Amino acid sequence: VRRRGGRGDEEKGEEEEEEEQEEVLPAETSLLNKLIRTSLVESCHDVEILQRDPNSPLYSIRSFEELPLKKELLKGIYMMGFNRPSKIQETALPMMLAYPPQNLIAQSQSGTGKTAAFVLAMLSRVNATEKYPQCLCLAPTYELALQIGNVMESIGRFCADIRLTYAVRGNRVPQGTVLKEQIIIGTPGTMLDWCFKQKVVDLKKITLFVLDEADIMIDTQGLAGQSIRIQRALPKSCQMLLFSATFKATVREFAERIVSNPIMIMLREDELTLSNIRQYFFVCRSREEKYEALCNIYGSITIGQAMIFCQTRRSADWLAVAMTQDGHQVAILTAELTVAHRANVIQRFRSGKEKVLIATNVCARGIDVQQVTIVVNFSLPTNLQGEPDFETYLHRIGRTGRFGKSGIAFSMVESQDVALVEMIEEHFRAHGRAWQGTREPDTP
Ligand code: ADP
Numbered sequence: 018v019r020r021r022g023g024r025g026d027e028e029k030g031e032e033e034e035e036e037e038q039e040e041v042l043p044a045e046t047s048l049l050n051k052l053i054r055t056s057l058v059e060s061c062h063d064v065e066i067l068q069r070d071p072n073s074p075l076y077s078i079r080s081f082e083e084l085p086l087k088k089e090l091l092k093g094i095y096m097m098g099f100n101r102p103s104k105i106q107e108t109a110l111p112m113m114l115a116y117p118p119q120n121l122i123a124q125s126q127s128g129t130g131k132t133a134a135f136v137l138a139m140l141s142r143v144n145a146t147e148k149y150p151q152c153l154c155l156a157p158t159y160e161l162a163l164q165i166g167n168v169m170e171s172i173g174r175f176c177a178d179i180r181l182t183y184a185v186r187g188n189r190v191p192q193g194t195v196l197k198e199q200i201i202i203g204t205p206g207t208m209l210d211w212c213f214k215q216k217v218v219d220l221k222k223i224t225l226f227v228l229d230e231a232d233i234m235i236d237t238q239g240l241a242g243q244s245i246r247i248q249r250a251l252p253k254s255c256q257m258l259l260f261s262a263t264f265k266a267t268v269r270e271f272a273e274r275i276v277s278n279p280i281m282i283m284l285r286e287d288e289l290t291l292s293n294i295r296q297y298f299f300v301c302r303s304r305e306e307k308y309e310a311l312c313n314i315y316g317s318i319t320i321g322q323a324m325i326f327c328q329t330r331r332s333a334d335w336l337a338v339a340m341t342q343d344g345h346q347v348a349i350l351t352a353e354l355t356v357a358h359r360a361n362v363i364q365r366f367r368s369g370k371e372k373v374l375i376a377t378n379v380c381a382r383g384i385d386v387q388q389v390t391i392v393v394n395f396s397l398p399t400n401l402q403g404e405p406d407f408e409t410y411l412h413r414i415g416r417t418g419r420f421g422k423s424g425i426a427f428s429m430v431e432s433q434d435v436a437l438v439e440m441i442e443e444h445f446r447a448h449g450r451a452w453q454g455t456r457e458p459d460t461p
Pocket residue numbers: 054055056057058097098099100101102103106125126127128129130131132133134
């Protein structure tokens with residue numbers, strides 16, 4: 018239970034209750050980022066090869082023309098506006114398209130071009146003249162499966178003979194159905210059903226198996242086990258490709274169970290830094306005083322675009338109402354909105370329709386809002402023990418050095434929480450992240 022002093026017990030109790038209700042699943046955050054993303058996420062690092070088959074040649078490519086791709090696919094790639102392969106694609110694509118086929122485990126942060134890469138591999142590997150399932154692709158949720166399908170329809174728009182179907186809830190296939198589609202994208206549960214219960218897929222004929230978002234799969238009850246059951250029934254010669262945005266030990270173990278003798282590649286994420294961020298802390302006595310402080314800086318926050326983070330949905334709602342009543346135009350992002358609705362809120366904010374976006378901690382975690390210039394912590398992020406949540410703090414206000422963008426962060430702290438500011442300051446100094454904080458003893 019989060020412990021924060023200084024407020025009436027009644028209010029605290031309600032906030033805690035509120036907080037427990039708000040939950041954002043990792044699959045939702047992933048989908049949201051896909052929906053709002055308009056371009057590649059770049060990294061200044063090079064792709065690292067962690068493990069490789071010493072017998073297979075290894076090379077990377079600089080242009081799509083160097084790959085053994087059909088002309089329909091090249092045309093599709095250029096129609097997408099892709100001029101050259103992304104960093105992960107430069108290394109992964111030649112391996113994925115090699116003969117004899119190679120197994121691959123690839124990790125890179127979301128937005129770096131993994132989906133486009135394996136979609137190309139699937140479209141490239143299938144034999145379009147044969148009308149039966151040849152490629153299986155697993156994703157953690159219905160929406161993520163459909164999202165992959167959308168990418169496939171776009172890149173493969175000139176591949177008239179290739180057909181795709183979805184093994185997802187609601188898409189029923191009675192026993193005895195003869196599937197003519199070469200590619201099936203689906204969730205593990207329904208795919209398992211199609212393969213073993215309805216028996217509409219002959220697993221012996223599958224030549225390419227793709228598992229996407231492995232880190233989300235292992236965090237979601239049952240999906241990892243179902244994926245392994247499908248994978249076990251595939252022929253030894255079937256090519257296996259696995260992708261993940263993160264690569265903690267559990268993901269790596271799972272990946273190695275799914276993919277035998279893999280080449281393993283990863284692309285490091287650019288480090289976030291605080292060196293070009295000015296950080297201000299305002300010590301306030303109450304929520305109302307925080308609001309006053311916020312209003313005083315409002316003029317400066319609306320020069321750029323600002324994001325205001327609140328600890329709970331209740332305080333986000335309270336703040337949105339207060340600001341709206343005072344004539345400000347604000348957008349609000351909370352977890353009870355559907356993912357599509359949240360994507361819409363973010364897109365409007367990105368296009369400048371609203372200058373201020375109020376979000377709850379939980380809801381904003383992991384969302385890509387790089388272009389924001391000003392961040393306001395209406396309260397500092399803390400963990401369940403009431404200690405500062407350094408990682409969240411860094412993610413909210415940090416920037417990658419690469420883009421060299423500067424920013425300003427304002428944090429409101431109640432008098433009894435001043436120690437948190439000291440802990441944050443000390444933490445980032447100790448971790449060598451350049452610190453540029455200024456502590457204001459009073460409200461502005
Ligand atoms: P990931 O699967 O790693 O999250 P995606 O394949 O979805 O990444 O790609 C992220 C974004 O970049 C998408 O909008 C996609 O259309 C775009 N993209 C992918 N590959 C390229 C490329 N080679 N050049 C330009 N844009 C690309």
